[in-house]
Amino acid sequence: MNIFVLAEHRNKQLRDTTWEALAAGKKIASDLGGDVTCLVLADAVDEMADKLAKECPKVIAVEDDRFATFNSEAFMKALAAILKDRGPFVLLMGNSNAVIDLAPGLSVVLDAALAMDCFGLEVQDGKPLAVRQVYSYKVNTTVSFKDSERIVITLRAGSFPYSPAGSESGAVEKIASPLGDEPLKKRFLNYLEAEKGDVDIASADIIVSLGRGIGDEPDMEVFESLADTMGGVLACSRPIVDKSILPKYHQVGTSGIEVKPKVYLALGISGAFQHVGGIKGSPLIVAINKDARAPIFRVAQYGIVGDIYEVVPALEEKIKELKS
DSSP: OEEEEEOOEETTEEOHHHHHHHHHHHHHHHHHTOOEEEEEEESSOHHHHHHHHTTSSEEEEEEOGGGSSOOHHHHHHHHHHHHTTSOSEEEEEEOOGGGTTHHHHHHHHTTOEEEEEEOEEEEETTEEEEEEEETTTTEEEEEEOTTOSEEEEEEOTTSSOOOOOOOOOOEEEEEOOOOOSSOOSOOOOOOOOOOOOSOOGGGOSEEEEEOGGGOSSOOHHHHHHHHHHHTOEEEEOHHHHHTTSSOGGGBBSTTSBOBOOSEEEEESOOOOHHHHTTBOSOOEEEEEESOTTOTHHHHOSEEEESOHHHHHHHHHHHHHHHHO
16 A cells, blocks of 8 residues: 655745654555655645655656645645545545645545544554544544545644654656646635734743643742742643734644744643644653643653642742752
């Protein structure tokens, strides 16, 4: 069974989801006895195809002005035409906002099995299995695809770390766009840049991140003091922004800002995939939460189950003691 990886791009730059999906594909390719091929659809494919060829054995490139920005209708039509006669396959792509309606639609058009937001892939008896969470992300479940010969899987951001090494010398096959002259029903308008403030959490090495567990009327001086002592900045999960405790440019997550800190201290954060997906790289994650079953403890290297307002002052005192 062959592996296809959809390259996602914005402003003519490949996104991290591309490399993560490629890492996942390489992980299972040998066990499935297939090849890995990247698919890149863009208005100017040459540069991106060359970058992909340094990481992937084969690249299929399709150039069309209608692929300049993401349009699920255009991508669906093109991918269906490309893949319909290519035999048994697994198609991997990031579980990003851009493809969240592409994967279900494509699976219908191709009569393919579908599993979304998966954070693990396995091969058992020569068949792929996908691991995802259910019941509000509290239970891990393994999805099998029975005898499906076409499978579409979207991958949770950050689940398959990958650093481009440039060790491949893959072949690039450039094919004509399968899109016809019929106008598309969907039309891209524009990207709206997120508000930018005086704090750049994307470049911070140390982040103190706040979640719902800090309460409805939090003592922000406690957390600001800890961040200052650690030499870090404050960030948060979406509920804190929704409550107007911190502005949007402090929000970490797939619907916020992606961060790559060295240390990530999560205070009262449950650990929903939308939040964890925004933490890139391999940071030291320390979690403090009253709920011992909070999903954040599954990704944290260190965890404390306790009251934040008791733990944080003690932690700050210890840090001050060590610094002195």
